[in-house]
Amino acid sequence: MTTAEGWEPVQRLRTYEQVMSQIEERILDGRLKAGDHLPSERDLAQLLGVSRPSLRESLRVLEALGVVDIRRGGGADGGAMLVGTPGPGFVNLLKLQLALGHFSATDVLETRVALETWSCSEAAYRSTDADHAELAEILDLMDDPLIETKEFNRLDTAFHVRIAESTGNALTSHLMGSLRTAINRQMIEAYEGLADWRATAQVVRHEHRTILESIKKRDATEAARFVSLHIHDFYKTGNVGGTYPTG
Ligand SMILES: [Zn+2]
Numbered sequence: 001m002t003t004a005e006g007w008e009p010v011q012r013l014r015t016y017e018q019v020m021s022q023i024e025e026r027i028l029d030g031r032l033k034a035g036d037h038l039p040s041e042r043d044l045a046q047l048l049g050v051s052r053p054s055l056r057e058s059l060r061v062l063e064a065l066g067v068v069d070i071r072r073g074g075g076a077d078g079g080a081m082l083v084g085t086p087g088p089g090f091v092n093l094l095k096l097q098l099a100l101g102h103f104s105a106t107d108v109l110e111t112r113v114a115l116e117t118w119s120c121s122e123a124a125y126r127s128t129d130a131d132h133a134e135l136a137e138i139l140d141l142m143d144d145p146l147i148e149t150k151e152f153n154r155l156d157t158a159f160h161v162r163i164a165e166s167t168g169n170a171l172t173s174h175l176m177g178s179l180r181t182a183i184n185r186q187m188i189e190a191y192e193g194l195a196d197w198r199a200t201a202q203v204v205r206h207e208h209r210t211i212l213e214s215i216k217k218r219d220a221t222e223a224a225r226f227v228s229l230h231i232h233d234f235y236k237t238g239n240v241g242g243t244y245p246t247g
Pocket of ligand 1: 160204
């Protein structure tokens with residue numbers, strides 16, 4: 001006897017979802033890899049039994065996600081190419097999600113502290129002299145007394161992301177770079193909202209030098225401690241996102 005239990009409504013997948021799931025399956029089982037070209041739009045539409053406009057829509061979604069590159073596929077009939085390096089898909093999504101309030105300022109703060117304390121302590125072990133020289137160069141540029149908030153924040157981002165890169169962990173530096181780019185506007189607004197941003201900039205400069213010194217001395221504990229203080233300090237002073245809990 002049949003009962004109402006155990007039955008689930010059949011999922012009606014949209015065309016682009018079905019096309020995506022076939023491509024995903026091929027990537028997961030190794031039949032498709034980064035750098036490969038998909039069949040031409042005409043051939044692929046025929047193989048999948050979908051119209052060319054439907055296929056084009058699917059490819060646009062995959063392009064926005066950073067999975068395929070249509071332009072580098074060699075024209076309309078050259079077939080989209082599977083991308084081998086992370087593009088701006090993640091950062092664009094994250095930016096919108098933050099703007100829509102999916103994550104709070106505290107979520108961002110805590111995630112930054114987690115990623116950056118790990119990065120700084122790992123950088124103390126793994127970074128090279130060349131990394132230190134590049135980090136020092138960024139800090140020297142930040143010392144420009146006439147620097148404006150936008151450029152100061154760009155270099156600040158570059159400094160933090162460069163530390164993450166020096167760990168050799170590509171995913172951590174991608175996550176950090178994406179997160180910093182996504183909160184770019186809030187960071188600049190926080191600087192501009194300060195009564196005396198140049199005074200804060202002096203504190204930031206000093207904190208950066210302390211972080212770099214600990215990394216150079218291979219002192220992982222200090223490097224992690226200093227970066228955590230640095231991030232917390234700025235969120236308090238700048239009231240980033242306007243929702244940082246006091247105390
Ligand atoms: Zn900083």
